[in-house]
Amino acid sequence: MAPLISFSRRVRETPYEARVMAQGARAFTVYNQMTLATFFRSPEEDYWHLREHVQLWDVACERQVEVRGPDALRLVELSTPRDLSACRIGQCVYAPLCDETGGIVNDPVVLRLAEDRFWISIADSGVLLWLKGLAIGRGLDVEVFEPDVNICALQGPGAERVLQPLVETDLRTLRFFRFFETRIAGAPVVIARSGWSGQGGFELYLQDSSRGLALWDAIWESGEAHQIRAGCPNLIERIETGLLSYGNDMTLANNIFECGLDRFVKLGKEAEHLSRRALDRIAxxxxxxxxxxxxIEGGPAPALRATWPVFAAGRQAGYVTSAAWSPRFESVVAFAMVDIEHTQVGTRLSVLAEGESGARPARVVAGWER
Amino acid sequence: MAPLISFSRRVRETPYEARVMAQGARAFTVYNQMTLATFFRSPEEDYWHLREHVQLWDVACERQVEVRGPDALRLVELSTPRDLSACRIGQCVYAPLCDETGGIVNDPVVLRLAEDRFWISIADSGVLLWLKGLAIGRGLDVEVFEPDVNICALQGPGAERVLQPLVETDLRTLRFFRFFETRIAGAPVVIARSGWSGQGGFELYLQDSSRGLALWDAIWESGEAHQIRAGCPNLIERIETGLLSYGNDMTLANNIFECGLDRFVKLGKEAEHLSRRALDRIAxxxxxxxxxxxxIEGGPAPALRATWPVFAAGRQAGYVTSAAWSPRFESVVAFAMVDIEHTQVGTRLSVLAEGESGARPARVVAGWER
Incomplete structure (x- = not known):
């Protein structure tokens, strides 16, 4: 029998959870000590629906760390090799956080709410304590805390049609990774054009958890004419789209260059940051x-529990970090950490999936979405 | 249908997981980004067996944060209001970590391995990043990292009989919260008389994850004559024993005095620590x-998802943080955060459990175990 998930207060409830349950979420994971659904009907059925219609996701587990005060920009700059000096109010920036060795602490989206106020919208690691520790240790004049903010996301080609009737702003004027503030059904929200899929859409940062169900229901009602369903980040879709998952595809043990995130490193960045010396050396x-x-060739593979070994020229050359059967490409789409000499597009590899007796042929690709 | 748990590399595999699965763990939670079983047969059946026999637990999710170097003691002292100056090598100390407001960051057991080397054996929060941040911010001369250490625990009245044949040390001479180093089946382990139950036993800190199954199997073989079973921390037992769970019974929003942990605060502590000013004020x-x-009176209650309201004299006076039906006391045993004027032993309260229409009578008790 497949194991069940146990809930408790420690695995925090989200403001949308009652609706997620009512919509029949079949499986969950835990992310930042909070629940996150992993599929509703099946990963494949959810995948097709996300690509063709629109889904409402409870992604409250993307917790916010608010950094506020005179030294706010200084602290945020200190934590990332990305140059944030040009980040404007109303803008989102993907800014991997690195420690003093260049290891990835988290890969959040940073929202600038005011000159001296940021939200760090985090992946699954203890960024609140990390930034608090740095700030206290340094004696910075800044507050670091988790505000009452819970994201729901509207993703898929129908997202704009569902959201437009609920807001006054003309959404066609909202560029990617820009946000504005408004109210929906009385709920104060920050709305960004963003989200963890390649299908387009919005993230709604609800600022009053008591209004979670009202917000959910308002969106749902607007979506009914557009075949809206409850959904969640979809493993197949996010790999095809090339979205990395912290904890799966990269950890604190990986530096930012290994993860191919070179374009988010400004080597000559003016502001002080922790990873400067390490990243200069690695560069x-x-x-x-x-x-x-x-x-990876062959039919549907078992779910990846930890890692699968990758071979090149008869020797282990790395390991798979995420994998999913793609019903569209009819192969297993995957990320793998591979020795640098075997990473050129077209390189032939093989992969031993868990529970299989023989390795499957595989090759390095530029991507799946074009 | 009860929701399933989804695994991925992000939810880290433990070195014992294959055996936990083979023994039929029915449900899991995620703790420090790692799996933790929550029951095998049923919470009640597991409970009786733990009290009467002996269980082997995979508690690798109690991760270690190693602090090593000239400033190691200084950093550990900085993080806790407990006085560690008398902590000797070979000793474990329960030392809640507090932030600058007195809020609880975690409630670990600290092991002193050498003058300048500690393991912080943590509950579920990002202590690694917290201590790294503090150390880097302060410029302390110390290394902070997660070593390759994975705990399995042997708990229950039969624990000593199972472990003794596997070690040379006479276990009768090992006092509570003391540890020694040895090897079992080639696996290097630190063994402490400790564990998250009131039934007695040991925690084995395995220092080489590749030997996890060898260690498990050696203990299992020794345990077969003593009705050993795979188990896990048991909700009923730990509440009856009075063991608090971080994230359930206390969070960063609670200070250490609210949680009744006064005896671990040394107000005049000589070493510098972050929470001094806040705790002096709260005291x-x-x-x-x-x-x-x-x-709480009445029959078995539904599982507690988040919190249940507690009432006194017709008004809300707090909330339940953990609760379980006790088959031994035939009532629901619980922790609750209650307004101070209603916390005297014997005070009559009432509790509205989720999904129930009427409140149940309840009263404050000194404890269940004597």
Whole structure:
């Protein structure tokens, strides 16, 4: 029998959870000590629906860390090799956080709410304590706390049609990774054009958890004419789209260059940041391995529990970090950390999936979405 | 249908997981980004077996944060209001970590391995990043990292009989919260007389994850004559024993006095620590609410998802943080955060459990175990 999930107060309830349950979420994971559904009907059925229609996701587990005060920008800059000096109010920036070795602490989206006020919209690691620790240790004049903010996301090609009737702003004027503030059904929300899929849509940062169900219901009602369903980040879709998952595809043990996130590193960044010395050195010396997109032949594979070994020229050359059967490409789409000499597009590899007796042919690809 | 748990690399596999699965764990939670079983047969059946025999628990999710170097003691002292100056090598100390407001960051057991080397054996929060942040911010001369250490625990009245044949040390000489180093089946382990139950036993800190199954199997073999079973921390037993769970019974929003952990605060502690000013003030002013043990009448209650309201004299006076039906006391044993004026032993309260239409009578108790 497949194991069940146990809930408790420690695995925090989200403001939308009653609706997620009512819509029949079949499986959950825990993310930032909060629930996150992983599929409703099946990963494949959810995938097709997300690509063709529109879904409402409870992603409250993308917790916010608010940084506010005179030293707010200084603290945020200190935590990332990305240059935030040009980040304007109303703008989102993907800014991986690195420690003093260049290891990835988290890969959040940073929202600038005011000159001296940011939300760090985090992946699954203890950024609240990390930034608090740095700020206290340094004696910075800044508050670091978790505000009452819970995201729901509207994702899929129908997202704009569902959201437009609920807001006054003309959504066609809202660019990618920009946000504005408004109210929906009395609920104060920050709405960004963003989200963890390649199908387009919005993230709604609800600022009053007591209004979670009212917000959910208002969106749902607007979506009924557009075949809205409850959904969640979809493993197949996010791999095809090339979205990395912190904890799966990268950890504190990986530096930002290994993860192919070079374009978010400003080597000559003016503001002080923790990882400067380490990243300067790694940029000079190069990396031994790199995250690659790989396409694995054969039919549906078992779910990846931890990692699968990757082979090149008869020797282990890395490991798969995420994998899913793609019903569209009819192969297993995957990320793998692979020795640098085997990461060129077209390189032939093989992969031993858990529970299988023989390795499957695989190759490095540029991507699946074009 | 009860929801399933989804695994992925992000929810880290433990070195013992294959055996936990083979033994039929029915449900899991996620703790420190790692799996933790919550029951095998049923919470009640597991409970009776734990009290009467012996269980082997995979508690690798109690991650270790190693603090090592010239400033190691200084950093650990900085993080807790407990006085560690008398902590000797070979000793474990329960030392709640507090932030600058007195809020509880975590409630770990600290092991002193050498003058300048500690393991912080943590509950479910990002202590690694917290201590790294503090150390980097302060410029302390210390390394902070997660070592390759994975705990399995042997708990229950039969624990000593199972472990003794596997070690040379006479276990009768090992006092509570003391540890020694040895090898079992080639696996290097630190063994402490400790564990998250009131039934006695040991925690084995495995220092080489590749030997997890060898260690498990050696203990299992020794346990077969003693009716050993795979188990896990048991909700009923831990409440009856009075063991608090971080994230359930206390969070960063609670200060250490509210949680009744006064005896772990040394107000005049000599070493510098973050929470001194806040805790001095709270000690002077007192707290408005306090965690209480309460006994709730009536039959088995639904599982507690988040909190249940507690009433006194017709008004809400707090909330339940953990609750379980006790088959031994035939009542619901619980912790609740209750307004201070209603926390005296014997005080009559009432509790509205989720999904129930009427409140149940309850009262504050000194405890259940004597």
């Amino acid at each position: 000079r010396e190069g990396v031994a391995a790199k995250l690659a997109k790989i396409d | 002077r002013e007192g707290v408005a609410a306090k965690l209480a043990k309460i006994d």
